[in-house]
Amino acid sequence: MSIRTILVLFDGGNASKSALQTAFAVGRDVGAHIQVLSLHVDPELFMVMSEATIKKMAAQQSKESAxxxxxxxxxFDDLCSRYGIPSRDGPGGQEEVSAAWIExxxxxxxxxxRRGRLADLIVVGRPTPEAExxxxxxxHAALFETGRRVMVAPPLAPSxxxxxxxxxxxxxxxxxxxxxxxxxxxxxSEAVIILTAETDNTPLSTADELAAYLAWHGVAAEIRAFSPERQLVPExxxxxxxxxxxxxxxxxxxxHSRMRQLILGGVTRHVLETAELPLLMAH
Structure with a gap:
């Protein structure tokens, strides 16, 4: 499926800024519409507190959110100007990049x-130890609950x-x-490399089969098998x-959790915590 719409949640923080820049770069390359979502926290989240506390915290939260x-x-406006991306709410007649600000x-x-299930690509920031x-x-919501492509942007947006x-x-x-x-x-792409670990769980023949599959899409892929040896597979x-x-x-x-899907597998967790290049993921 082609990429016509991209969703990115943006709050002005470092992680979401890298995600926004990455979304703009992809959108410009493929001619997609980028929906930039600014989310205000629902005041109903404070309903478990006393009435006075609710009013005080809701007012404070509302101001901070605004x-x-x-x-x-x-x-967002500055980046639109820098990337030469016009603002548009609906589809135009041509496949060209555009963006919309949504609150x-x-x-x-x-x-x-809800919104991710109707996007062709969701771009999120990589969770660092310092991130909110x-x-x-x-x-987690994007990767495990939407059924859509998810791109994870590194802390520094790629060149x-x-x-x-x-x-x-x-x-x-x-x-x-x-x-x-x-x-x-x-x-x-200009080049594609298939990386496969030489372990008992990954026969090298499956990499050959993937290369043959990609050839039907006009993609010539190089196969590179590696042995983790003393390193962990994700490293x-x-x-x-x-x-x-x-x-x-x-x-x-x-x-590793079918109940809530919040416990990531070892390879996924390590890569998400340390990768310095963008990741395109699916569950």
């Missing part, structure tokens, strides 16, 4: 799920994106879904991606 939104809107009141998790809890919440793409391949359903979602990027994976010069890593998103 100030944050105004600052974020200013950054809404609600809860992060529920709003990302909402950054991790937004990532290039999608020219050389690495695929983390282990033959799993999650990795397969990530590859399928990455086709619009893979067909536009070795990121090292190989970096050494290859990749500016985008395609991989599946895994978890």
């Amino acid at each position: 100030d944050r939104a105004a600052k974020a809107h200013g950054i 809404e009141t609600g809860h992060y998790y529920e709003t990302i799920i 809890p909402s950054v991790r919440m937004i990532l 290039s994106l999608g020219r050389k793409i690495a695929i983390a391949w282990n033959g799993s359903a999650e990795a397969s879904r990530a590859v399928a979602n990455a086709i619009p990027f893979l067909t536009r 070795a994976l990121l090292g190989e991606a970096s050494n290859s010069g990749a500016d985008l890593l395609v991989m599946g998103g895994y978890h």
Whole structure:
């Protein structure tokens, strides 16, 4: 499926600023419409407190939220001007990049799920140890609850994106879904590298099969098998991606909890915590 709409939640913070810049870069490359969502926290979240406390905290939260939104809107306008992206609410006659500023009141998790399910790509910031809890919440909602492509932007927005793409391949359903979602990027890239760890769980033959599949889409892929040896698989994976010069890593998103899906698998967690290049993920 082509990418016509991109959703990014923006609050003016560092993580969301990188996400916005990354969304603008992708939108400009593929000619997509970027929906930039500014979310105000719902005052009903304070209803468990006393009436006086509710009024005080709701008023304070409302002011802080309005100030944050105004600052974020200013950054949005500046970036639109810098990237040469026009503002538009509805579809035009041609496939060209545009952006829209949207303000809404609600809860992060529920709003990302509802709006994300109607976006072709969701761009989120990478959760760092210093990031607000909402950054991790937004990532989990986007990756595990929307069924859509999710791009995770590194702390520093990339100077290039999608020219050389690495695929983390282990033959799993999650990795397969990530590859399928990455086709619009893979067909536009200059080079594609399939990275597969030499372990008992990942036969090298599956990488050959992936290369054959990609060839039907006009994508010539190089296969690079690596042995983790003394390194953990995620550390070795990121090292190989970096050494290859990749500016985008395609991989599946895994978890160990079927109840709430909030406990990430080891490889997913490590990559999300340390990757310095954008990730294109699917669950």
